[in-house]
Amino acid sequence: xxxxxxxxxxxxxxxxxxxxxxxxxxxxxxxxxxxxxxxxxxxxxxxxxxxxxxxxxxxxxxxxxxxxxxxxxxxxxxxxxxxxxxxxxxxxxxxxxxxxxxxxxxxxxxxxxxxxxxxxxxxxxxxxxxxxxxxxxxxxxxxxxxxxxxxxxxxxxxxxxxxxxxxxxxxxxxxxxxxxxxxxxxxxxxxxxxxxxxxxxxxxxxxxxxxxxxxxxxxxxxxxxxxxxxxxxxxxxxxxxxxxxxxxxxxxxxxxxxxxxxxxxxxxxxxxxxxxxxxxxxxxxxxxxxxxxxxxxxxxxxxxxxxxxx
Ligand SMILES: [Zn+2]
Numbered sequence: 001x002x003x004x005x006x007x008x009x010x011x012x013x014x015x016x017x018x019x020x021x022x023x024x025x026x027x028x029x030x031x032x033x034x035x036x037x038x039x040x041x042x043x044x045x046x047x048x049x050x051x052x053x054x055x056x057x058x059x060x061x062x063x064x065x066x067x068x069x070x071x072x073x074x075x076x077x078x079x080x081x082x083x084x085x086x087x088x089x090x091x092x093x094x095x096x097x098x099x100x101x102x103x104x105x106x107x108x109x110x111x112x113x114x115x116x117x118x119x120x121x122x123x124x125x126x127x128x129x130x131x132x133x134x135x136x137x138x139x140x141x142x143x144x145x146x147x148x149x150x151x152x153x154x155x156x157x158x159x160x161x162x163x164x165x166x167x168x169x170x171x172x173x174x175x176x177x178x179x180x181x182x183x184x185x186x187x188x189x190x191x192x193x194x195x196x197x198x199x200x201x202x203x204x205x206x207x208x209x210x211x212x213x214x215x216x217x218x219x220x221x222x223x224x225x226x227x228x229x230x231x232x233x234x235x236x237x238x239x240x241x242x243x244x245x246x247x248x249x250x251x252x253x254x255x256x257x258x259x260x261x262x263x264x265x266x267x268x269x270x271x272x273x274x275x276x277x278x279x280x281x282x283x284x285x286x287x288x289x290x291x292x293x294x295x296x297x298x299x300x301x302x303x304x305x306x307x308x309x310x
Contacts, residue, residue: 003135005047007191007199011124012049014195017117024118026057027097028125031108033082034147038101041090042083043129044073050128051080058082062096064089108154119162124194126155133187133199136206140187143180145173152177166190201239208242209235212269234269237293240300241266247304254299261289262296 016022029050030036033043045051055066064084073079084090094101098109113122126144133142146152152170156179159168166186171178181190184207191200213231241262244250251262261284264276273293277284284292 003199003202004132007133007196008047008128009049010196010198011128011194012047012053014124016121018115020114021118021121022057023061023097024113025121025125026054026061027109027112028122028127029054029129030058030093030097030125031106031151032126032129032144032146036094036099036106037103038087038090038094040083041093042081044071044079044081045129046073046077046079047128048080051082053128054082058084058093062089062093064093105150106148107150108158119158120193120195123158123162123190127194133191136184136187136203140184140203140207141180141182142187142190143178146177146179147175149177152179155179162193163189205235205239208239211235212238215270230272234265237265237297238269240297243304244300247307249303249307253303254296258292258296258299261292265293265296 016025029043030041033041033054035042043051043054045054051068055068058064059066065086066082067085068080068082070078070080084093091101098111113119127142130146131142131144134140144155146155156168156170159166159179159181166181166189167183168179168181171180181187184203188200188203188207191197191203209232212235216231241251244253244262251259251266254262260280261276264279265271268276268279271279273289274286277286277289280289
């Protein structure tokens with residue numbers, strides 16, 4: 001399973017917050033499908049979950065009869081096609097979203113984004129329909145592949161309005177228009193905004209892992225075989241500590257006997273467990289350090305969760 005389809009599955013488990021958001025998400029899905037006009041409403045996707053969700057939302061909201069079938073696009077890649085096959089039903093869907101079906105160019109109708117809450121839902125729909133996100137082990141990149149030029153411009157404007165920091169770019173690929181976001185922080189932020197915190201976390205963990213690996217690499221006398229194991233454990237620990245800082249609780253929320261070790265680990269990702277133990281006052285064995293780091297990880301998680309709940 002690709003990172004993209006995992007992300008889409010995660011998004012499809014999310015319940016829309018309010019009725020206005022369900023409408024906005026459905027609009028995003030249909031608008032960014034290949035066809036959304038009087039003659040044809042149709043969307044092709046490799047994500048079964050996304051296809052099911054589009055069909056379900058469209059039928060629920062507009063009462064139109066929506067058909068869904070599987071086609072073999074490429075030998076090993078079955079895709080789902082969701083379509084509205086009756087013209088009367090198509091008009092009903094288009095009118096529901098404030099379109100006449102006669103528009104010469106397809107544009108984003110902002111009336112369907114009633115409130116700020118709907119922005120996230122709309123972009124989620126667009127991503128489910130035409131988005132991909134690269135596996136963070138390869139690169140940090142999220143993109144929307146959009147069939148129409150004006151729609152591409154509208155998407156660009158929306159993302160720019162959403163946040164100054166996303167810095168979306170555009171390119172063209174095989175007759176389609178691509179709007180992309182690059183960089184670990186930006187991709188991670190957008191994934192969180194779309195409603196995929198797990199995918200977002202994977203991106204940040206991979207970034208952390210790279211950083212730790214680089215720092216360890218700079219220390220020459222380190223066996224490569226141990227490198228990944230050490231680096232991924234340290235990255236996990238540092239990620240948990242970073243979250244503790246980010247959520248506002250800070251290291252002070254940890255029991256006193258763990259604080260020094262937490263600080264030491266956070267500041268020295270390249271140190272082995274044995275080296276960490278030697279730096280403590282009084283010194284601690286390797287297994288003692290290991291045990292405490294595990295407790296720190298568990299506690300950090302718990303503390304952040306209760307902070308969010310408040
Ligand atoms: Zn809403």
